Amino acid sequence: MIRRRVNPNLLMITFAILTTTTFFFLSSAVLRSANTFGRRCLPELDEYFDDTLKSNLKIAIVSFSDEKKAPRGRSFEGLMKLVGVNKRNYAQKMGYDFVDGKWLVDRSRPPNWSKILAINFYLDSYDWVFWNDADTVITNPDISLESILMAAIGHLDFHASPDLLVTEDVGGVNAGVFFIRRSKWSKEFLDKWWNETSFIKFGSTKSGDNAAMKHLINNLCLEDLQSHVMISPMQCLFNSYPWNPTWKSLYRLLSSPQTIWKGTYSRGDFMVHFAGLDNKREWATKVLLGIKR
Ligand SMILES: *[C@@H]1O[C@H](CO)[C@@H](O)[C@H](O)[C@H]1NC(C)=O
């Protein structure tokens, strides 16, 4: 009689797949509920939610979207129509301005580079510019920009503030959502950024503007870095990424669990940014519907 033997390799593979799948589902569930598991993006929440935290800071939310077809189907088409309302409403409620800098787009470079021109233009009329890539949605309109600045900087004194407030993801500094203060240093930084022409890349999902910003920041001397640039200890303070269950995300989770924990979108976060994701309009629609509930 021939007994069928179970192939041990097959068993191992099945076991590995089961473990990975379980881990995947569990980690997704935990990450998506990070805030209920005690993560704090905005420290001492109650204090910063205080309505008396008003300042006379003039703040503009600046954004634009290039409605043309982007490389590899990563289209921003129709996105501004969706998120523009979200941002305009928020700005109106909080007493900020929302401006669409589309008219400043310089066609000689990939459109993302023109954020530098738009910020440079509007920075003269405001204390702070809060730059938003178009693939972002404000998910908690009860949080003010002042409380975000306060949480990161520790005070709202315009003259004693750093010039650039950014977040970091697994790839380092992200140029998609950040605060920049009106100052001589900032204007010069924007000029230098625009001048980093060797980073310009056509026909790729990466246009090089983020790499150029990283390069500039990485090459600042320690003194400059400490007095002018602030990196938020929590990415989710104002630049959360949605959890997208792919092998790439799993790899990132395993290699940089802390960074992923600090940056994954969870209910209650201020903003979600569909960085690196395709079909942005679908993502935005889903999120906007979720907020209305
Ligand atoms: C940027 O380039 C322009 C033109 O070459 C130059 O005039 C300007 O000084 C440069 N700005 C900085 C900050 O390096």
Ligand SMILES: *[C@@H]1O[C@H](CO)[C@@H](O)[C@H](O)[C@H]1NC(C)=O
């Ligand atoms: C422009 O920025 C968006 C938002 O961060 C990014 O997803 C997109 O890939 C960028 N596009 C290009 C062409 O770099």
